[in-house]
Amino acid sequence: MAATARSLLDRLIQHAVGPKRTSPAATSASTIIRHLDSGDLRKAIATLSSSASPFPDNVYASLLHLCSSRRSLVDVRRVESHLVAFSPSSSPSIFLLNRTIVTYARCGSPADARELFDEMPTRDGGTWNAMISAYALSDCPNEAVSLFSRMNSAGIRPKDVTLASVLGCCADLLASFLARQIHCLILKYGYLPNVILDTSVVDVYGKCLEMNDARKMFDLILHPNEISWNVIVRRYLEAGSAGEAMLMFFQMIREGVKPLSFTVSNTLKACSKVLALKEGNQIHAYLLKTGFEGDNVVGCSLMDVYAKCGVVDDARQLFDQLPCKDVVSWTSMISGYVACGRVDEAEKIFEEMPERNVISWNALLAGYIRFFCWDKASDFFCRMWRETGKLDLVSLGLQLNACAGISDLDRGKQIHGFAYRHNWESDKFFRNQLVDMYAKCGNLRNAEISFSIMADQRDTVSWNSLISGYIRYGRSEETLVALSEMQRETIPNEFTFTTILAACANIFMLDVGKQIHAFMVRNGFQLNAIVRGALVDMYSKCRLIEYAIKIFEEESTRDLILWNTIILGCAYNGRGEQSLDLFEEMKKEVAADNVTFIGVLLACVSQGYVDLGRRYFDSMSNEYGIIPRIEHYECMIELLGKYGWMVELEDFIQRLPFEPTIPMWIRIFDCCREHGNIRLGERAAKFINESNPLTPVQFEIIPRAGHHMPCSSG
């Protein structure tokens, strides 16, 4: 390169002649500063490279500064080589080299930083500090910690900032034992009290979920500043102690510290987590008094509290009053409506919003998924791709849920492939969704493959999805083996137990079912409506209907499925009367669906209420707008046939909107033999024999011991 050749020449001349009074370096220094001031890094570097003499330290420092904000690794390398090559005393300022180390890290190359560190003939304390910060910045906490321990054994005193960054690394590594040692060092070097270090100690204990220690440290801080308060609130929130987070916030206010908006927002997140509407309102009042109205961060969190607590209209009011709405506030409003199940209003907001990003699209997509609008979700997903050309792993994961919901294996595979091509498929959430999609679509082999690929990331959710796949596709026996394998790797939760209970119900494993029930009670699991549903189902299938009824009665929020389970359970256990009573009670709380009517009709079968059953059957379409399915027709055939209403049965068959199935014909055939309906019985025989000519049946009426009695009446 010409510039390099000229620089070399300049340097030779300079050596031969000696520095002049007005050296060219002085003029190029001001040129470089001028370029840096106007933000022209390229020209500044060009000027630097064309000069073969050293510059004052502040020129290099300013160059490094701009390199780091431009993240330009190649330019840092140029600055470093100039610095090393032309330094007057053949060893450049250690201070500048330390700066260079950090700059390399900021430009994304801890390797360059380490190379420079290793090559430096003399280092000072700052060099170690720089290299440790460089590792911390580059997300290499292990390297940072081990370098710190080398530094410590070399007897070099760390600066407070170094200690702070090493503490941060301990947090990344969740290494509370290291954090404790560093805490001791801080005390030993006498750095305390120092709000920044104190707060870092609180932060590291909190991140390691050692909340008692975090709090102890916090209480020792003489004058916690707003950042210290922010840290303790946030740590409580993330450790799952929403109540403590709220208490700390109120204490902060009492002590007269004005919170950062992040602190307010974190406290509000705590409120929405535990549905603390009252506290949310109090904070709202405080915010109005202290002038937070225009703050979007705070506004969005408050909207979230209102939406989660079911007063979405308050959220809407807040939204309407926001002085300058941005994408985030619009998106918050969408998820607010989604949280309350008002998807149509979420749609309206979505259509009205002036600009959208991936997250806004995902918010509405999540709404469709949450309320089982799978086709709508798929259409929306396609529209998103068509209109924006953008998707991310959350959109794909949601779409996988839709595929699982409608058992669309082909589309699921396409999504899998798309994620694979974008190198997105290593995400744990996404992988769990993949396992679930394959399991729900019945492709257990692919579910197992996806499951084994994520070996090191597997959690309770992954196991739950796989196990529920086994049960759904008739492999209930395998669940116990899977459960014990699971326990070697992770801890089962109520989802797991619910699934295992379903297996127990399927294959009548009463003992295991009882054990799980007892285990949950002993270990303080709260039995929600879903767990109770599984217990009710297990006990009623295993013929312990009394247990089932007791568990049902202990639940206060009874949804459709729970009602259906107990109604079916009673009918199945021959307690038709009780089923029908429960059905009458149910109607006051929730709307019946087609499953309910299977239970109701079976109850009539068990009690011999033929006429009542016919009326219920007619009411399905007349009153409830529920179209009878094959199961309901089967129940009616059973009801009429079992009790010998042969005229009505023949009429019913005549009016069927479809040809009876072979199992139906077989049941009709048997009833006709028992109750003596030759015409229908021979018709049934004809259909059965057509479907299976190898073992034909012959119709004949079973002779009765006593007199023959037609049971049919009007």
Next chain:
DNA sequence: ATAGGGTTAG
């Protein structure tokens, strides 16, 4: 060290 979207059950 910066708001908004995502996983499993009857």
